[in-house]
Amino acid sequence: MKAKIESDLAGAGHATMQDVARHAGVSLKSVSRVVNREPHVSEKLRMKVEAAIADLNYIPDIAARSLAGSRTFIIGLLFDNPSPNYTMKLQAGVYRACTEHGYHLRIDNVDSSCSPAVLESRLDAIVRNSRCDGFVLTPPLTDNPQVLDFFDARGVRYVRIAPSVEVDRSPGVLIDDEAAAGSVARYLWDLGHRRFGLVTGPVEHGAAAKRRAGFLDMLSGLGLTEPVAEAAGGFSFEGGITAGQQLLAAQHKPTAIFATNDDSAAGVMVACSQAGVAVPADLSLCGFDDSWIAKSVWPYLTTISQPIEEMGHAAATFLLDRRDSQPALRTLQFHLVQRDSVAAPAQEKSTSVA
Amino acid sequence: MKAKIESDLAGAGHATMQDVARHAGVSLKSVSRVVNREPHVSEKLRMKVEAAIADLNYIPDIAARSLAGSRTFIIGLLFDNPSPNYTMKLQAGVYRACTEHGYHLRIDNVDSSCSPAVLESRLDAIVRNSRCDGFVLTPPLTDNPQVLDFFDARGVRYVRIAPSVEVDRSPGVLIDDEAAAGSVARYLWDLGHRRFGLVTGPVEHGAAAKRRAGFLDMLSGLGLTEPVAEAAGGFSFEGGITAGQQLLAAQHKPTAIFATNDDSAAGVMVACSQAGVAVPADLSLCGFDDSWIAKSVWPYLTTISQPIEEMGHAAATFLLDRRDSQPALRTLQFHLVQRDSVAAPAQEKSTSVA
DNA sequence: ATGCCGATTGGCAACGCTGTCAAGATTGCG
DNA sequence: CGCAATCTTGACAGCGTTGCCAATCGGCAT
Numbered sequence: 001m002k003a004k005i006e007s008d009l010a011g012a013g014h015a016t017m018q019d020v021a022r023h024a025g026v027s028l029k030s031v032s033r034v035v036n037r038e039p040h041v042s043e044k045l046r047m048k049v050e051a052a053i054a055d056l057n058y059i060p061d062i063a064a065r066s067l068a069g070s071r072t073f074i075i076g077l078l079f080d081n082p083s084p085n086y087t088m089k090l091q092a093g094v095y096r097a098c099t100e101h102g103y104h105l106r107i108d109n110v111d112s113s114c115s116p117a118v119l120e121s122r123l124d125a126i127v128r129n130s131r132c133d134g135f136v137l138t139p140p141l142t143d144n145p146q147v148l149d150f151f152d153a154r155g156v157r158y159v160r161i162a163p164s165v166e167v168d169r170s171p172g173v174l175i176d177d178e179a180a181a182g183s184v185a186r187y188l189w190d191l192g193h194r195r196f197g198l199v200t201g202p203v204e205h206g207a208a209a210k211r212r213a214g215f216l217d218m219l220s221g222l223g224l225t226e227p228v229a230e231a232a233g234g235f236s237f238e239g240g241i242t243a244g245q246q247l248l249a250a251q252h253k254p255t256a257i258f259a260t261n262d263d264s265a266a267g268v269m270v271a272c273s274q275a276g277v278a279v280p281a282d283l284s285l286c287g288f289d290d291s292w293i294a295k296s297v298w299p300y301l302t303t304i305s306q307p308i309e310e311m312g313h314a315a316a317t318f319l320l321d322r323r324d325s326q327p328a329l330r331t332l333q334f335h336l337v338q339r340d341s342v343a344a345p346a347q348e349k350s351t352s353v354a
Numbered sequence: 355m356k357a358k359i360e361s362d363l364a365g366a367g368h369a370t371m372q373d374v375a376r377h378a379g380v381s382l383k384s385v386s387r388v389v390n391r392e393p394h395v396s397e398k399l400r401m402k403v404e405a406a407i408a409d410l411n412y413i414p415d416i417a418a419r420s421l422a423g424s425r426t427f428i429i430g431l432l433f434d435n436p437s438p439n440y441t442m443k444l445q446a447g448v449y450r451a452c453t454e455h456g457y458h459l460r461i462d463n464v465d466s467s468c469s470p471a472v473l474e475s476r477l478d479a480i481v482r483n484s485r486c487d488g489f490v491l492t493p494p495l496t497d498n499p500q501v502l503d504f505f506d507a508r509g510v511r512y513v514r515i516a517p518s519v520e521v522d523r524s525p526g527v528l529i530d531d532e533a534a535a536g537s538v539a540r541y542l543w544d545l546g547h548r549r550f551g552l553v554t555g556p557v558e559h560g561a562a563a564k565r566r567a568g569f570l571d572m573l574s575g576l577g578l579t580e581p582v583a584e585a586a587g588g589f590s591f592e593g594g595i596t597a598g599q600q601l602l603a604a605q606h607k608p609t610a611i612f613a614t615n616d617d618s619a620a621g622v623m624v625a626c627s628q629a630g631v632a633v634p635a636d637l638s639l640c641g642f643d644d645s646w647i648a649k650s651v652w653p654y655l656t657t658i659s660q661p662i663e664e665m666g667h668a669a670a671t672f673l674l675d676r677r678d679s680q681p682a683l684r685t686l687q688f689h690l691v692q693r694d695s696v697a698a699p700a701q702e703k704s705t706s707v708a
Numbered sequence: 709a710t711g712c713c714g715a716t717t718g719g720c721a722a723c724g725c726t727g728t729c730a731a732g733a734t735t736g737c738g
Numbered sequence: 739c740g741c742a743a744t745c746t747t748g749a750c751a752g753c754g755t756t757g758c759c760a761a762t763c764g765g766c767a768t
């Protein structure tokens with residue numbers, strides 16, 4: 001079984017760099033140079049080596065590469081409490097970037113709700129054991145100071161998805177929640193709506209606050225004087241139902257409701273159907289996220305689409321392309337997806353504004 | 355910077371097995387034995403080594419381990435066309451099993467809709483490059499003959515999630531779809547329902563056929579003579595709407611509808627609200643999967659819960675525990691989740707059965 | 709005591725690749 | 739035309755572990 005000596009194909013196992021070198025008649029190191037696209041390689045040599053690589057169907061061994069070199073060719077995706085839709089899209093984007101760069105994707109789950117000490121050791125285990133070239137942090141890890149401190153202290157590269165506190169602290173990929181909510185306001189306003197309801201999210205959620213502010217600011221900028229009715233929806237379906245009931249019980253029902261995420265918007269829709277309020281005939285409803293639920297309700301929800309897959313891709317690309325870790329932010333474009341839950345308000349005597 | 359010679363802590367880097375050996379005053383190989391729980395290690399030596407490991411906070415280097423040994427300590431999770439909810443749960447289960455065994459989870463996405471040649475090379479790249487100790491296959495990869503052939507030919511270990519064709523071919527984890535659908539039938543029957551509607555899934559989907567058969571067989575076994583009205587829902591929300599409209603348009607409306615997955619059940623619910631049919635007062639509705647949407651509709655959907663996370667865990671555990679790869683199946687328990695979309699049928703003159 | 713056998717322990721060569729450094733090839737310039 | 743500067747290429751020593759084989763240590767039958 002030691003007949004490996006003269007054969008190119010080294011018996012049963014797969015071709016190694018050694019095999020390629022022999023086949024091409026060059027040194028081991030030269031093959032390494034070609035594989036790693038290092039400079040100072042003549043065209044001729046590169047061609048020879050590439051031909052040999054193709055001939056032998058050579059694929060570098062990751063384990064050996066990471067042992068010998070400093071790179072591991074692995075990107076870690078960290079999440080906590082994953083919301084299926086969001087996380088899967090993100091993961092798809094990160095994965096795509098990884099394959100584009102010949103990297104691999106490793107998944108790790110971190111429960112940030114545990115004690116700082118436990119969290120610390122958990123992170124330690126992940127970082128040391130994984131030896132990743134970089135991590136992508138998803139919310140709520142994104143905004144967890146302890147996690148950030150940990151990575152910074154270790155000098156481990158990472159990119160934050162949708163950071164909302166200390167935004168400039170490290171590289172991140174995000175959308176402008178405020179502007180997005182503003183665009184919803186403007187859209188509804190332009191349609192003629194003047195009486196609004198707002199379903200807010202959890203107070204501790206950074207994006208929730210921005211969406212609320214963006215919506216309210218735009219409206220007052222547009223000249224709205226009447227106050228916007230608010231109800232807490234907690235970003236959940238059930239919360240949305242409650243909030244919807246509240247908003248619908250008011251003396252002057254709003255003609256349009258903006259729920260700051262899709263789940264609560266779906267809840268509002270239930271409240272409407274319970275109250276006999278037709279969407280969008282009697283009430284326009286707008287969500288945020290373009291999550292999967294937006295097309296699992298009837299009528300389909302008009303909502304803000306975040307390019308989540310794109311954000312994952314951008315984050316990983318950040319890690320992979322820019323070896324310098326200067327803090328830098330990448331803001332991606334949201335867009336308003338017009339579906340069926342929004343219409344102009346029903347005719348009333350309410351053409352009040354000058 | 356080469357002052358590593360006498361120190362235990364080897365400067366800036368992390369402790370290596372060498373450091374542990376020195377600290378414990380034993381040989382390198384002995385540390386390896388302890389770490390790998392190999393036999394022929396005296397209690398005394400093991401204690402010493404373990405103490406040293408704890409002292410130095412030693413964590414083995416995966417890259418070195420996989421390079422030197424035959425194991426890689428990585429499990430690959432392969433999916434295609436991931437449905438967010440299902441996949442995330444599965445992934446969570448697989449991940450849990452991995453951490454329990456000190457393994458890592460690597461994700462790979464395979465598009466099985468491409469040409470066989472492309473698929474072949476894609477699989478080749480994944481298997482060779484990943485060098486995983488085993489793969490978990492999710493539907494529809496689970497039932498793709500080419501994928502199965504590929505892995506079998508390479509002698510790569512894998513476990514199938516929810517196999518439905520050639521079930522005995524390789525290790526797999528599944529539930530009894532037929533029995534689950536049967537339990538729905540019995541549940542509705544016991545409540546007094548005698549006029550049924552069935553929303554079917556895609557014909558090419560193995561589980562869809564089983565659910566239909568299980569439902570129908572149970573009903574006829576129970577003595578139902580009236581035919582069950584069927585409509586194609588294609589496992590989708592929109593398909594469910596159409597199917598629901600169809601079913602509801604019939605002369606004798608069914609008093610209970612079984613949609614073979616939750617998405618289509620949600621669609622049926624929309625059809626109901628459009629038709630002014632109250633759920634569950636006028637019509638009972640039952641889904642299948644207990645996916646996330648089951649609690650994103652109102653009323654909450656009564657459905658069959660598959661232990662998806664558990665299935666992922668079981669699959670990975672299979673890979674990790676049983677080093678022998680005898681085909682073996684593990685059937686997990688489903689259960690009927692009673693929520694709010696099912697009730698006894700409204701009183702009619704229809705107490706027909708003897 | 710003597711010799712032998714199995715249980716322990718250690719030594720050392722891979723594993724496949726990259727980093728460092730030096731040697732050879734080529735070019736430019738005085 | 740010679741020598742330095744630069745570009746290309748190669749040799750070789752690890753990276754941190756495991757696998758294999760040899761050495762050592764007890765204990766037990768003789």
